[in-house]
Amino acid sequence: MEFFLQQLVNGLTLGGVYALIALGYSMVYGILKLLNFAHGDVYMVGAFAGYAVLVAFGGPTDPRIPVVVLIFAMFLAGMAASGILGVVIERFAYRPLRNAPRIAPLISAVGVSFFLQNAALLVAGARFRSYGTAKMVDPSTGLQWGPLRISIIRIVVILSAVALMVVLHLLVKRTKLGKAMRATAYDREAAAMMGIDVDRVIVATFLIGSVLAGAAGVMVGLVFSRVFHFMGFIAGLKGFTAAVIGGIGSIPGAMMGGLLIGLAEAFSAGYISSTFQNLIVFGLLIAFLLIRPRGIFGVPEPVKV
Amino acid sequence: MSALLELVDVDTFYGEIHILQKVSLEVGPGELVCLLGGNASGKSTTLKTCLGIVRPAEGRVVFDGEDVTHAPTSHRIARGMAIVPENRRVFAPMTVLENLELGAYLRDGDLTEDFERVFDLFPRLYERRDQLAGTLSGGEQQMLAMGRALMSRPRMLLMDEPSMGLAPVLVEQSFQIISDVHAQGVGILVVEQNANMALQIADRGYVLQTGRIVLSGPASELAEDEDLKRAYLGR
DSSP, X not given: OHHHHHHHXXXXXXXXXXXXXXHHHHHHHHHHOOOOTTHHXXXXXXXXXXXXXXXXXXXXXXXXXXXXXXXXXXXXXXXXXXXXXXXXXXXXXXXXXXXXXXXXXXXXXXXXXXXXXXXXXXXXXXXXXXXXXXXXXXXXXXXXXXXXEEEHHHHHHHHHHHHHHHHHHHHHHHSHHHHHHHHHHHOHHHHHHXXXXXXXXXXXXXXXXXXXXXXXXXXXXXXXXXXXXXXXXXXXXXXXXXXXHHOTTOHHHHHHHHHHHHHHHHHHHHHTOGGGHHHHHHHHHHHHHHHOTTOXXXXXXXXXX | OOOSEEEEEEEEEETTEEEEEEEEEEEOTTOEEEEEOOTTSSHXXXXXXXXXXXXXXXXXXXXXXXXXXXXXXXXXXXXXXXXXXXXXXXXXXXXXXXXHHHHTTTOOSOOHHHHHHHHHHOHHHXXXXXXXXXXXXXXXXXXXXXXXXXTTOOSEEEEEOTTTTOOHHHHHHHHHHHHHHHHTTOEEEEEESOHHHHHHHOSEEEEEETTEEEEEEEHHHHHHOHHHIIIIIOO
């Protein structure tokens, strides 16, 4: 039972991270019908930005500012760096191809992905960087509930992931921008006919999706303490998988899909073997593609008469 | 009377295809003008050119004395244009209220009065205000598209085939509403295949054929035109 609960906590942590990544994939796909394969690398840059702030303020063992403030600053830096990067990518890699055949921006996305991975390799080198969270926050602090222990850092990560998703949900449902985003996702030309500046909505979508990915990057750094130039590849694929399983284009779907992937990964690592965790996750993707290709919350493409 | 909306010698292309050729037309303030023509004659493109969804290669679009040829769609809507697009194009996954709100996207401030006005005109929409637009019937969606356009308090309403795909009784109702809106002093440019109905309510009309204006005049005269009768009026 204890082991089960521990895996459950692992799964929720991972699930929160994958959900945040999946949201960016899904939102961009919803509006542009573009699979932004550079999204995982935007997440990687967010993780590095958090690391840079950590080092700038003295590193994990001897930080010059209170740890709470430091972690907050790392989140801000990761989100800001990823957000700006996402907007820049849209402007220079996708917008010039707005009216090109759909394969062109896809190739551009793969190109941006390679570019970012190699740029990070050039700047940061090939070795793993560690946030050294255990030195910052005593890993024994946290919630103790019978035999189950949840470290404070995991609580912070899970709660901030939930908080970000709640904010996103309110933004999309309640605000004018959110309504413009939903309208644009459904019918871009009709949205323009209402006076919505579609280009601005697209920029806002990239900004929001990338900010969430940046937050996910810092979360992974904090929990797993491993940051390197290639980390965005597999995480991006899993975010994409989560988006597809949830129903690509659907925001609640991305959240659900992320959670599902996180749990599947944690439980297969815990009960079978961590060697097989990716096999199980991508097996799940294949199963969904075969049985329910539109995902949990996906709607079939609207038929336009 | 100076025109509210004017197209001057407009040429429009889709890629290599020449859609509109030297199209000139005007709509006065509060005037109801219909634009007739068969399939692929360029009627929808004319409306999209007015709104700036499509940009002309040559010629000018003038709205209320201002040359808006190079102005973005949002500017034209802010100045008082609105469109009821072909096939209604309501936002199916959003509620009726949200659709109406989007019609007033460029307007700030309180929308209560505008909601009331639209719901007065279409009590049906009030009943269904929290329903998703995609669950409405075709006639109700047409009401929603019309109400959505009115939310921006337009002075110039562009309507693309408002009767298309509607049952005959709804067609009649839809033309009645166009007349009502017109009676409130809104200028209307309506594109129609249903030339009979359109000429009954319009002040003037233009006939478009493969991208050129081939005929224009008061609606009463057009209704009697022999060529037009043969081509479009079916009598």
